[in-house]
Amino acid sequence: MNVVEISGVSKRFGSTTAVEGIELEIGEREFVSLIGPSGCGKSTLLRIIGDLIEPSGGKVVVNRKTARQARKDRDYGIVFQDPVLYDWRTVAKNVALPLEIARWPRQKRKVRVQKMLELVELTGFENHRPWQLSGGMQQRVSIARALSFDPALLLMDEPFGALDEMTRERLNMELLRIWAASGSTVVFVTHSISEAVFLSTQVVVMSPRPGRISEVVPIDLKQPRTATTREEPRFFELVTQVREALHLGHDLERAAPVITQQAEA
Amino acid sequence: MATMAAELPVEPRTEVIRRAAARVGTSILVLAALWGLWEGYRWLWIQEGWTWPFIVNDTTMPHLHDIFAALWAKASPGGVGPRLITVLVKGALFTAKEAAAGFAIGALGGFALGVLLAHFRLLQRGLLPWIVASQTVPILVVAPMVVVWANPKLPDSLKDWGAVALIAAFLTFFPVTVNTIRGLQSADRRALELMRSYAAGDWRILWKLRFPAALPYIFAALKISATASVVGALIGELPSSIPNGLGAQIINFSQYYTTQPRGLWATNVIAAALGISFFLIVLIAEKLVVRRAPENLV
Numbered sequence: 120m121n122v123v124e125i126s127g128v129s130k131r132f133g134s135t136t137a138v139e140g141i142e143l144e145i146g147e148r149e150f151v152s153l154i155g156p157s158g159c160g161k162s163t164l165l166r167i168i169g170d171l172i173e174p175s176g177g178k179v180v181v182n183r184k185t186a187r188q189a190r191k192d193r194d195y196g197i198v199f200q201d202p203v204l205y206d207w208r209t210v211a212k213n214v215a216l217p218l219e220i221a222r223w224p225r226q227k228r229k230v231r232v233q234k235m236l237e238l239v240e241l242t243g244f245e246n247h248r249p250w251q252l253s254g255g256m257q258q259r260v261s262i263a264r265a266l267s268f269d270p271a272l273l274l275m276d277e278p279f280g281a282l283d284e285m286t287r288e289r290l291n292m293e294l295l296r297i298w299a300a301s302g303s304t305v306v307f308v309t310h311s312i313s314e315a316v317f318l319s320t321q322v323v324v325m326s327p328r329p330g331r332i333s334e335v336v337p338i339d340l341k342q343p344r345t346a347t348t349r350e351e352p353r354f355f356e357l358v359t360q361v362r363e364a365l366h367l368g369h370d371l372e373r374a375a376p377v378i379t380q381q382a383e384a
Numbered sequence: 385m386a387t388m389a390a391e392l393p394v395e396p397r398t399e400v401i402r403r404a405a406a407r408v409g410t411s412i413l414v415l416a417a418l419w420g421l422w423e424g425y426r427w428l429w430i431q432e433g434w435t436w437p438f439i440v441n442d443t444t445m446p447h448l449h450d451i452f453a454a455l456w457a458k459a460s461p462g463g464v465g466p467r468l469i470t471v472l473v474k475g476a477l478f479t480a481k482e483a484a485a486g487f488a489i490g491a492l493g494g495f496a497l498g499v500l501l502a503h504f505r506l507l508q509r510g511l512l513p514w515i516v517a518s519q520t521v522p523i524l525v526v527a528p529m530v531v532v533w534a535n536p537k538l539p540d541s542l543k544d545w546g547a548v549a550l551i552a553a554f555l556t557f558f559p560v561t562v563n564t565i566r567g568l569q570s571a572d573r574r575a576l577e578l579m580r581s582y583a584a585g586d587w588r589i590l591w592k593l594r595f596p597a598a599l600p601y602i603f604a605a606l607k608i609s610a611t612a613s614v615v616g617a618l619i620g621e622l623p624s625s626i627p628n629g630l631g632a633q634i635i636n637f638s639q640y641y642t643t644q645p646r647g648l649w650a651t652n653v654i655a656a657a658l659g660i661s662f663f664l665i666v667l668i669a670e671k672l673v674v675r676r677a678p679e680n681l682v
Contacts, residue, residue: 169581170580171580171581190580190581190583191583192583193581193582193583195581196581197577197578197581199574199577201574203572203574203575203578205575205593205596206676206677206680207596207599207674207675207676216582216592217582219592220579220582220583220584220588220592221582221583248675248677249677250677250679268582
């Protein structure tokens with residue numbers, strides 16, 4: 120069964136078309152990365168899936184429901200590039216926030232928060248304030264918060280874009296472990312080709328102006344991925360394939376700028 | 385920035401004491417400097433016989449030690465009855481009651497109005513100019529009217545001082561309203577998106593996100609309002625002939641200023657002390673209530 124089914128989706132902001140003619144199916148327990156240069160609409164597409172913005176046209180079905188209904192049923196866990204933690208709450212209280220909104224009883228909440236902090240290896244930091252943690256740790260809190268209520272779909276918008284390379288690779292490994300343990304489906308927006316290939320079961324390559332899907336690259340690297348996955352010849356082949364798809368999309372656009380791996384402003 | 389939590393140094397006790405001592409020391413230095421400025425200015429102007437901007441003598445600028453001595457002296461010229469400080473503190477307590485009630489009414493009302501206006505943008509656009517205009521009304525003119533209007537409707541226990549509290553509230557609510565609106569709208573856009581993704585209703589978004597995000601703004605306003613409420617209570621007392629507060633003492637001593645300048649100065653000192661205490665109470669409340677990242681404190 121598909122968790123996400125997108126057909127003919129477009130989004131216009133005023134006179135500019137952000138995305139157009141999007142067709143995409145995401146199966147259960149998939150890890151799908153959206154990759155493309157700035158302005159290709161990958162964040163827009165993520166927000167449309169999560170019902171944070173409404174598409175101008177087309178249809179989005181999530182768990183056989185409309186995106187709106189899926190949001191109301193709390194099917195989405197969202198992680199942004201910035202952790203967006205509430206600095207007036209402790210780490211534990213931040214993770215508990217969605218559970219409070221969903222009116223979980225206190226005791227159940229407490230047990231769940233403990234379990235989530237264990238999952239992201241932050242046991243012992245319950246009573247710290249977010250600003251007392253490093254960027255990587257803050258992002259792990261944000262992931263724990265997103266997963267706390269067991270959403271069917273985890274939407275991640277360049278979650279590691281603001282972190283250094285070392286932290287990013289470590290968190291990639293952790294994310295894969297969490298993904299395997301939680302059994303959720305992940306949609307992951309990134310600028311980084313190697314990150315997309317390493318993490319995903321499918322890489323969706325997008326091209327800009329207007330944003331559309333230019334190619335879907337299935338990633339057949341064996342699971343579970345390990346540190347040595349990045350050294351396999353197949354990994355390099357896939358990285359090359361994604362890179363070429365990106366450039367092809369670009370050349371068709373006749374747009375000059377080179378794809379950077381830097382975070383969007 | 386990226387401090388590992390586990391390595392966060394626990395502040396040693398001696399460090400805390402050292403910083404407190406430094407703060408007290410600074411305050412004493414500032415007070416001493418102000419004292420020196422006052423007395424130095426006085427001495428220089430008298431010495432040189434300068435008359436600009438005003439003639440300096442015991443009437444215009446009494447010695448500071450004379451002002452404080454006057455506080456300890458008997459209030460009435462005959463040397464009988466209570467000390468001046470006893471009379472003034474009694475008056476200050478009465479004024480404090482008015483100011484505190486006015487502050488409470490103004491802060492709560494101002495906050496409620498802010499929440500309302502932040503939620504209904506149309507109302508905000510229509511009403512905010514009038515609220516701003518309300519603050520340009522000369523309070524000294526309105527105060528006696530408020531007393532006349534409100535007094536007949538107030539129960540005996542609230543008579544007079546209740547009306548003054550309303551005047552104080554009028555000066556209190558405005559900064560709170562403006563900063564509440566600003567603060568409620570300061571919540572991070574993505575934090576709001578997260579709330580949306582949790583399917584949180586407006587009410588829960590208000591209490592769990594917008595209100596905590598607004599707290600530093602609200603406290604910034606409360607600090608202004610705390611002193612404004614004291615000023616409001618004093619001004620409310622002046623034209624409404626309420627005998628128990630500091631306002632009556634101000635009128636009294638200003639009538640005798642040429643013969644007894646120290647009395648008015650002493651009243652000034654007590655009024656200032658009242659304003660400062662109000663400010664400090666809000667400051668302490670803020671330290672207890674607002675727990676934000678250092679960069680998010682207004």
